[in-house]
Amino acid sequence: MDQSNSQSTLFRSDNVTAACPEVMDAIVAANSGGAASYGADRWSARLEKTLSGIFETEVAVFPVVTGTASNALALSALTPSFGKIYCHELAHINTDECGAPELFTGGAKLIPMRGAHVRIDAEGLASAIQGRGNVHHAQPSTLSITQASEGGTVYAVAEIAAIAEVARAHGLKIHMDGARFANALATLGASPADMTWKAGVDVLSFGGTKNGCLAAEAIVFFDPAAAEGFPFLRKRAGQLLSKMRFVSAQLEAYLSDGVWLRNARHANAMAARLSAGLASQEGVELAYPTQSNEVFVRLEEAIVARLKAAGFDVNGDELDGSAARFVTSWNTAPDDVERLLAAAAGPPGDT
């Protein structure tokens, strides 16, 4: 059932939003005249340069249109068919991609790990890596971490580096699912380089769709030489759009004039306000610290009932089945946050 434009989509996800004006303007502007197809256009060429600048190193960039494709394709570039991919048990690649990583890697095996606040840690990774050289075991190949994580938490740069060090010591390649990369970056105030390749990341799935793009993600190789066969992997996965200029143009606008970070900061600020407001209420417990644009809370039944009565969607089936998730985005209105808080609180004197 379509719930478009209604209140119920508020806070449901950051993919129910429209594209931000700068991105939409860029799409319209790109729609003029002919352009070489399949990524041989000027928008795509500029995008690679722009990202090389942002990451302070020459990168190879492959735009695609879904986060699932971005993650699964990135993993397929790093992992042999007989490989193991270590990730958090609540990682999007493990729970929400319907087996795309398995398809695109030719059958690699995801090894779900536990870890507090939907993050893995170096010690946990070290003890999970097993079986190298044992012909009966899928072979340790790849680590995938999500920044910001599926729990809305963020790895500190030093934490990434520590995990990556363990991974490297065991010969693993390192993938970062950056569906909410900008949100994490805004939280840390780190440089894109520090949060990725300088900390050990090999390939980044750089997200745009959740933070203001219409449908635009980019797979970023920090070692362009490692991308040698990747154009063929992307093509055979059906992700080489003929009119690629329209994807690259989105990302170009997204990365221009600080749009991406401005959008992310706004979403983060709205989440911080929402989180603080909820946490101050009786009957609300934060499931994880709020460090980006997702708020996970455990709610008393009465609060759930009040929120639903007020028309809010309370999707308590997310992640571990108990916490409700509220997501803010680039265009979340402060008033909507306040209305949700008020609805949760109930009428004055109502306790």
Next chain:
Amino acid sequence: MDQSNSQSTLFRSDNVTAACPEVMDAIVAANSGGAASYGADRWSARLEKTLSGIFETEVAVFPVVTGTASNALALSALTPSFGKIYCHELAHINTDECGAPELFTGGAKLIPMRGAHVRIDAEGLASAIQGRGNVHHAQPSTLSITQASEGGTVYAVAEIAAIAEVARAHGLKIHMDGARFANALATLGASPADMTWKAGVDVLSFGGTKNGCLAAEAIVFFDPAAAEGFPFLRKRAGQLLSKMRFVSAQLEAYLSDGVWLRNARHANAMAARLSAGLASQEGVELAYPTQSNEVFVRLEEAIVARLKAAGFDVNGDELDGSAARFVTSWNTAPDDVERLLAAAAGPPGDT
């Protein structure tokens, strides 16, 4: 190298063009407010109804963003991993998708067939189908035909029915690659139903991108019950866009007010003029009859040289390696056609 906006992209392909105004307007209009994600939006719901009307039967519709994904996913719904898919040796699925059908079907085998004018025929199909029940052979499973074909030719409705009858008699399912479906339909003046399910087609890859959309294709099941597991196949292939409304909105605009057929008729008319003009010149031989929006010609060296000197791209490496291809589109200017013809003819008195 980017050749955007220059003359060289003229006639190179129908995917170097911009989106038509009606489609772009629809994208902009859809960019307002929140909408349920992953296809649970009102544009997607309406699109399914619209296509059911156009095809005069209830259909199940799955929008995706590339023709390669559309074809490979459709085939994966029809073909077991141990199946054979019969197609023309120059079929897009066989030559231009970098193995996507093999990936998405889990390793099915394409059986390339020869046939005049890049079309297969019933007799050829009947003799090619072999091995049913023989455990050593991949099993005959699926027929795929392209309408309009990769040679710019069009199957008559009766020809489709005849081929499909052979296919059915051998237990095959039937897929139609309709990347240029509208162009073929405009040529035949047939009804969409007659050209598809009434002639025996099970699943259609309905194209929009080459005829005015930005990036929009739809996989159409004429038996919705056969699509039971298909949502999962699409998702794991990375083709379930979160902001699906923007794909469905394109197709909705494309199918409204006759936009799709108007675009196709224009492209076809331009191709007909180009074809007739070229065929009347010395040193030009039509490789195939021109029946949609693609013109294939064998050209004398001198003509190729003149065209290149005039800035036209002559991509003689298409298809069988000898014919040059010129493609018209929804926005081909009559003047551009005349300029190409003039360039091919050379200065008056120059023979």
Next chain:
Amino acid sequence: MDQSNSQSTLFRSDNVTAACPEVMDAIVAANSGGAASYGADRWSARLEKTLSGIFETEVAVFPVVTGTASNALALSALTPSFGKIYCHELAHINTDECGAPELFTGGAKLIPMRGAHVRIDAEGLASAIQGRGNVHHAQPSTLSITQASEGGTVYAVAEIAAIAEVARAHGLKIHMDGARFANALATLGASPADMTWKAGVDVLSFGGTKNGCLAAEAIVFFDPAAAEGFPFLRKRAGQLLSKMRFVSAQLEAYLSDGVWLRNARHANAMAARLSAGLASQEGVELAYPTQSNEVFVRLEEAIVARLKAAGFDVNGDELDGSAARFVTSWNTAPDDVERLLAAAAGPPGDT
């Protein structure tokens, strides 16, 4: 390094043993004259009848030569590429087949579950099954249990039925890894029918190699109609031997005159003696109850040292990394058991 024929292979596994005489005699006897290839021979035809008799229902039988192939192929017959397979986290299919299930299913996802004594239980399964109908999640499809389990424990028939009931209620198909099927059967004293299809099992990987065969496993479908496409799956997996008579002949001999159960009872008896003997010593703790032909014990360092000094292999890296595993087989000599016990105990008075 080859350790053949030396003491160190004793108790290391039940696959270090030779084939039992009855099986070897049958191979030699089958090696006379021509025989139709690829399973169209008389041994294979008889085997299917024999197993139909043993299981008290008409079964479809597909001999293969490794347990890995047997499991992975059976799963591929039950699970779509977008499916989830529930199993114990220490299941052979999850830990010791280097991704074969992922390969043969086209990328299905194994969902590792915890459970005491390397068995899963109905409650655990019920809570683990999630995501049906959610397009983002791989779909619950198959349950796989191992009988006897990888911990040497055995499911009671009622336990299988209880787990299977949960599985059925959620629409799952049920696979049994019976690499040590005979050992479990001997323990329970149940009928083969009761332990399988009457309890809900759809497809059984029936093991022979570990209990006296040279290389012979059989995939058994309790609903022959469900095996319709399976001959092609087996062939394309490279498991359709041309001289299949030699595999079928092994299984025929194995199932004749009670060889299989006699072998299993002997192995179980040796394991019981070994288990009791070890458990009675100081510094030894059984990791799991000994219910078939595998003994898992946690050993004090001094005992490990004594065993190694006596030439025994102590493979403490099995399963959960702490328990040592000792496996008995059809030809384990009682004296060897006593020698191991003596070595573990050390010289009299040595504590």
Next chain:
Amino acid sequence: MDQSNSQSTLFRSDNVTAACPEVMDAIVAANSGGAASYGADRWSARLEKTLSGIFETEVAVFPVVTGTASNALALSALTPSFGKIYCHELAHINTDECGAPELFTGGAKLIPMRGAHVRIDAEGLASAIQGRGNVHHAQPSTLSITQASEGGTVYAVAEIAAIAEVARAHGLKIHMDGARFANALATLGASPADMTWKAGVDVLSFGGTKNGCLAAEAIVFFDPAAAEGFPFLRKRAGQLLSKMRFVSAQLEAYLSDGVWLRNARHANAMAARLSAGLASQEGVELAYPTQSNEVFVRLEEAIVARLKAAGFDVNGDELDGSAARFVTSWNTAPDDVERLLAAAAGPPGDT
């Protein structure tokens, strides 16, 4: 229907035969005591040394049990998932393996080529290789030739070298399907090294089963370093037998005392006699020159009828659908050849 031990299996294939005595004796001899499993046994270690001696270079050897697995696994070591494998259109990998190469390579595309006498030639290969670097095309990766070919013909060493030179020039790896390697070698009188790596072959599927083994094939890497990941590919394909000694022991016996070449020479001689005898009759036309142990003939209806009346199997559906195939083997009796010739000729005076 089982036709075992009857006349009808004569000449039907070289896989309807028993194992030769030397091989069977070796199996029986290996069945003594324990041995390390999964190929860590002394038979397997010796086999690698033996084959290194035979090929005059250090090789890496991986025994498996079917030709289909041997071919498909070898190809999977040489070909990326987006690769093209060039082969003759009647190659076993293309027609008789039910898609195993596609499965094991993760979806690589076989490019069937035509060529006289079921052999490809250097010119044909050179013109077939297309699309390198074009992202839309599966990428030229591997050449596979069959020695002796599926038509019973044999490539001269110089022909292999010429084809391989073209392949190398285009960056292809080279696989040889040697299901009947010994037969070809016996025909040419060449050295194993000359017929393989010295002519450019990278990986050989070395056959044993058709020439006296029970079920034994070996994948031979002429560059052991190229086999780095191969143990995992073999394991996950279900081809790592636990009691591998029994496969290696077969090949060891097969390669000892000239058994393999003696068997092959006998089969070849029987085929030569059969071929000459048939060719001298009216109404018989050789489809291909007889150069190994397979005779392909086109037969008048009357001759087919006489052969069938005499109880011989005439499998005219082999290969190109018109030629009948008669296969000799290590134990073909000269009398059987004469009986077939007599049956084909009919009673004296009967023309």
